[in-house]
Amino acid sequence: MTAARKHLTRDDLAPLARAATGRGLSAVDRLRGGSKKGAYRLALDDDTTAVAYVWSPDEDYWDTDPPDLRDPFSHGTGFDLFTAAYDRLTAAGVRTPRLLYAGDGQVVVEDMAGGSLEEALRRDPAAARASLDLLAAQLGQLHAHEGPTFGKVALVDNGGTPSARSCEQRVTEGALRDIEEIAVRDPRAAAAREQLTDAVRALAAAVRPRARYSLIHGELGPDHVLLTPDGRPALIDIEGLLYFDVEWEHVFLRLRFQRHYEALHVPDLDEDRLRLYRLAMHLSLVAGPLRLLDGDFPDRVRFRDIAEHNLRQALSLLTASS
Incomplete structure (x- = not known):
């Protein structure tokens, strides 16, 4: 206990x-x-x-x-x-x-006095559009900064190198581990285990090598954006800041901002990376919450719902690609 x-x-x-x-x-x-x-x-x-x-x-x-x-x-x-x-x-x-x-x-x-962007979008999406546009500009500024390799800022800015060979290799290996972890916890994942594994490997094989690493937040939802009283955004929960593929950021942005994502979308993203990272992100958002629920985290219903939603999304991607 x-x-x-x-x-x-x-x-x-x-x-x-x-x-x-x-x-x-x-x-x-x-x-x-x-x-x-x-x-x-x-x-x-x-x-x-x-x-x-x-x-x-x-x-x-x-x-x-x-x-x-x-x-x-x-x-x-x-x-x-x-x-x-x-x-x-x-x-x-x-x-x-x-x-x-x-x-x-x-x-x-x-203490940011303007509340979160999530609250503002829920309360009055039209009024919050100005803050969303300011966030889009801020993300452009963030992503314009690049690192010599990928990895956590605390590592790269001190001359360190990551243990993985590439962004896509790290994402692929993580997704395959997540499938194994989820399969022992949920019979739907167990039944689709081979299909999920094959899908991750096929999507990874389509990704072409690239050596451009943008500065990204990594988990930027509207709840991780606080506002000043005049509606200017400020990023919080910043410890995961890293240099990585900008597509990883955009997959998460699209998932969390949903119908508001269009204001944050940018052209020229790599579609092959987006497809791989989308499936991997859903798998991560099943495995992570289920792991957290093994302990005594109090907000259990919300995290169980997150795991359920993302498992359904991952399985629906298999159906869409078949």
Whole structure:
């Protein structure tokens, strides 16, 4: 049985608030949704707020080893990954909540007052279109920055090299592992195991070699975009920032933004990579949530729904290609 997790209290976070802002702490609210780190809104004694990010075993619901920097898709969390990503985004001129303090494995950033782009799109899609267009411009700026190889920013910007030979090889190997993992958990996946494996291998064989690696967020949904009061976007959950095929970013954008994706679409994407990455992404979004649900993550219904939806999508791609 999993031991009860200890989340931080006002007394725990008061020294951090004082170090970051010079202010006393009047209240703390742990923000919902995170599975890898704790995010706490700090209400300060001058009626302003800030957000603390905390990395610890009690805040990380994934049962995994520390991140292997040579694997671009290894567990994307941690203080060092955050600070490396923040520095790279800042140098690239891409907006993210302003860093107020970093030390002892914790950071404090500005509290974005405009809510999330996801909320804005749900509330009034027409009014949110201006923010969506600004995000498209920001993504163009992000993706225009390239690295000498692919991999996590913390690796590549320090002269490291990845363990895989290519982006498509890493995606293919991950998809094949995901199929094996899913097949032992779901009879539909078990019945389609050979078809799924053959499909991944066939799609991978069609991808032509390429050596252009764009700076991408990696998991950019509208919930990972916060807004300033005047609607300007800022990217959050940035620890997974990496140099990779821009098609990987666009597959995720299309999946998460759905009917709003057209505003973010760009021409000249590699269709062969998109086809491989689309199937691989769906498989990853089955295997990952099911793995998370082996533990004590509290938001179980949502992640079970994510796994179910993406399994159906992966199986529908087999039908569409047959």
